[in-house]
Amino acid sequence: MFSRGIRNILLTPFLIWAGLFIFIPLIFIVWYGVTDYDGSFSLKHMGLIFEHGFWDAFELSISLAIISTLICLLMAYPLCLILTERQRDNTTIISLLFILPLWMNSLLSTMAWQTILEGNGIINQLMRLLGMPALQMINTPGAIVLGMVYNYLPYMVLPLYIALTKIDRRILEAARDLGANYWQTFTKIILPLSIPGAISGITMVFIPALTTFVISALLGGGKLLLIGNIIEQEFTFQYDWHVGCALSVILMIFIVLNMLLTTYFEKSHEEEDFK
Amino acid sequence: MKRELIHLENVAKSFGNLLVLDEIDLTIMESEFITLLGPSGCGKTTMLRIIGGFEMPDTGRVIFDGKDITNLPPNRRPVNTVFQKYSLFSHMNVKENISFGPKIAGKSSDYIRDKVKYALKLVNLEGYEKHDVTKLSGGQQQRIAIARAIVNEPKVLLLDEPLSALDLKLRRNMRRELVRINKETGITFIFVTHDQEEALSMSDRVVVMNQGYIQQVGTPENVYNEPENAFVADFIGDSNIIDGVMVRDKVVRIFGREYPCVDEGFPEECPVDVQIRPEDIKLAASREGAFNGVVTRVVFWGMSYDINVEADGFEWLIQSTTGRRVGEEVSLHVAPENIQIMSKPQSEDEEVAQDV
Numbered sequence: 123m124f125s126r127g128i129r130n131i132l133l134t135p136f137l138i139w140a141g142l143f144i145f146i147p148l149i150f151i152v153w154y155g156v157t158d159y160d161g162s163f164s165l166k167h168m169g170l171i172f173e174h175g176f177w178d179a180f181e182l183s184i185s186l187a188i189i190s191t192l193i194c195l196l197m198a199y200p201l202c203l204i205l206t207e208r209q210r211d212n213t214t215i216i217s218l219l220f221i222l223p224l225w226m227n228s229l230l231s232t233m234a235w236q237t238i239l240e241g242n243g244i245i246n247q248l249m250r251l252l253g254m255p256a257l258q259m260i261n262t263p264g265a266i267v268l269g270m271v272y273n274y275l276p277y278m279v280l281p282l283y284i285a286l287t288k289i290d291r292r293i294l295e296a297a298r299d300l301g302a303n304y305w306q307t308f309t310k311i312i313l314p315l316s317i318p319g320a321i322s323g324i325t326m327v328f329i330p331a332l333t334t335f336v337i338s339a340l341l342g343g344g345k346l347l348l349i350g351n352i353i354e355q356e357f358t359f360q361y362d363w364h365v366g367c368a369l370s371v372i373l374m375i376f377i378v379l380n381m382l383l384t385t386y387f388e389k390s391h392e393e394e395d396f397k
Numbered sequence: 398m399k400r401e402l403i404h405l406e407n408v409a410k411s412f413g414n415l416l417v418l419d420e421i422d423l424t425i426m427e428s429e430f431i432t433l434l435g436p437s438g439c440g441k442t443t444m445l446r447i448i449g450g451f452e453m454p455d456t457g458r459v460i461f462d463g464k465d466i467t468n469l470p471p472n473r474r475p476v477n478t479v480f481q482k483y484s485l486f487s488h489m490n491v492k493e494n495i496s497f498g499p500k501i502a503g504k505s506s507d508y509i510r511d512k513v514k515y516a517l518k519l520v521n522l523e524g525y526e527k528h529d530v531t532k533l534s535g536g537q538q539q540r541i542a543i544a545r546a547i548v549n550e551p552k553v554l555l556l557d558e559p560l561s562a563l564d565l566k567l568r569r570n571m572r573r574e575l576v577r578i579n580k581e582t583g584i585t586f587i588f589v590t591h592d593q594e595e596a597l598s599m600s601d602r603v604v605v606m607n608q609g610y611i612q613q614v615g616t617p618e619n620v621y622n623e624p625e626n627a628f629v630a631d632f633i634g635d636s637n638i639i640d641g642v643m644v645r646d647k648v649v650r651i652f653g654r655e656y657p658c659v660d661e662g663f664p665e666e667c668p669v670d671v672q673i674r675p676e677d678i679k680l681a682a683s684r685e686g687a688f689n690g691v692v693t694r695v696v697f698w699g700m701s702y703d704i705n706v707e708a709d710g711f712e713w714l715i716q717s718t719t720g721r722r723v724g725e726e727v728s729l730h731v732a733p734e735n736i737q738i739m740s741k742p743q744s745e746d747e748e749v750a751q752d753v
């Protein structure tokens with residue numbers, strides 16, 4: 123669309139930005155991650171991930187992120203299907219309901235959940251009124267998952283909704299015409315055609331869920347540590363930049379590997395279809 | 398002996414306040430090629446969707462082979478559709494598209510392989526199994542859509558303007574192909590088009606529709622030569638439609654002159670619409686024919702000329718293989734058997750039809 127010269131000029135601000143604020147910091151992080159306190163090359167901080175406390179946090183992070191992503195996926199599909207089914211009627215209202223939380227500061231909404239779930243929180247007060255025993259809700263993995271789902275569901279809904287609206291209704295009618303019932307139409311047509319949307323939704327939920335430290339700090343009460351909390355502590359309490367950076371690098375590598383795997387599977391899936 | 402296959406019984410359908418179909422009564426025979434013909438928006442697609450099960454009629458019933466299928470969902474009807482836009486599954490290749498129906502029906506993979514091959518052969522696309530449907534040309538996609546429907550061996554194939562996106566040459570080929578497939582498989586074809594040439598050249602019977610009403614049902618020759626009203630006469634082919642009065646049997650008065658014709662059975666002094674096809678009018682030297690006039694326009698079409706002649710304040714359209722000069726004085730002659738007398742519209746819908 124643009125000539126090469128104009129394109130270069132238009133790109134320059136972004137390249138400067140990316141260099142200063144993305145590339146250089148990244149180099150510093152990797153540099154800190156692979157050096158010892160005296161500046162010599164060492165992988166010993168990276169190796170720390172396999173130590174007891176770190177590895178547990180890493181495992182917990184991955185499993186909670188996977189659970190939250192799955193819950194988001196399971197909630198988003200029916201919702202988006204209904205939204206696309208009754209196009210135009212009341213979609214604006216429903217989609218507003220899902221975008222609205224995005225406008226709210228996620229710190230605030232997570233703190234709100236804190237007061238709801240607390241030992242003396244709203245739910246337990248209600249339970250007491252009804253003469254039932256109080257529940258331990260805050261500081262459980264469940265509370266963290268709830269916080270993640272609440273905060274990240276819109277990031278699953280939006281790409282999925284867009285992918286589903288792109289499916290031509292006439293294609294669904296064609297499937298029905300060829301004998302497919304509702305369920306077969308879903309599994310054979312809607313599901314495969316919406317996979318790209320589901321994958322971007324999964325990435326957009328899984329990565330922040332994996333790296334969060336705010337939600338786990340507020341709803342995990344400092345007892346359930348995720349890898350994000352460990353990294354945060356290394357920087358703010360231990361002042362050990364080398365360990366913090368080493369763990370960050372490992373997290374980054376893990377995420378990049380995951381994304382590469384997903385795209386690889388998506389591609390090979392497409393090629394399989396082609397054969 | 399042909400059997401009755403589908404019967405639409407007093408079907409009506411509205412979308413909101415818009416009456417799209419009304420008083421539809423139609424019987425479709427087994428193995429016939431029947432065409433729904435009418436201008437855009439007249440309800441052809443809606444009628445097809447009611448037969449396919451995608452729309453529910455507000456009133457009336459759809460009878461299939463003696464059974465009422467009005468409430469049967471599309472996946473349980475022995476009917477397959479070729480949609481107005483081909484609606485192929487973009488995430489599947491040609492073979493997967495075509496085998497979609499048989500797979501759902503639980504057919505064996507050997508059966509499916511043979512059937513896919515057979516269906517591709519039928520549409521002249523042998524060996525295309527592995528092709529990506531999104532990379533096929535419009536005509537090829539169209540034929541895949543037909544193969545995908547036919548492979549299910551439906552009793553009835555519904556085709557909604559399947560040729561409208563193709564170029565002229567391909568369209569001609571596909572017309573022949575479709576008629577061939579219809580004769581070869583014995584599948585009943587219900588074909589929708591707004592192209593009268595397509596309707597006339599392909600069909601066993603044509604259903605002419607306008608504004609949600611059936612105007613006439615008949616063989617192509619029938620609707621062309623003996624249109625029942627001015628809408629049909631005007632919509633199918635070119636026509637001169639003139640106000641006339643039936644003086645008595647076999648005599649009609651046009652422009653104040655009595656003229657012999659072959660129709661009878663109208664009341665005396667009954668106002669009628671008179672239809673004369675442009676190719677049935679012979680041009681003669683001035684004062685030799687029945688109506689005298691002046692040539693106002695000549696357009697050459699290759700095979701023939703369209704000639705406009707103004708006579709008695711009426712603009713006649715004449716088709717002739719010989720050209721004339723603008724301003725030339727001529728006279729018109731029509732053989733009595735080429736004068737078609739039609740009743741004036743009685744119902745409101747036919748009245749509207751005249752405006753089209």
Ligand SMILES: Nc1ncnc2c1ncn2[C@@H]1O[C@H](COP(=O)(O)OP(=O)(O)OP(=O)(O)O)[C@@H](O)[C@H]1O
Nearest residue numbers: 412415417435436437438439440441442443444591
């Ligand atoms: N789902 C719908 N909701 C509202 N109005 C509709 C719907 N489907 C069709 N219509 C209206 O019904 C009328 C008939 O539509 P239909 O699609 O049957 O026409 P058609 O004869 O197939 O026309 P075309 O030749 O342009 O395809 C049109 O005025 C159309 O706007």
Ligand SMILES: [Mg+2]
Nearest residue numbers: 441442481557
């Ligand atoms: Mg249509």
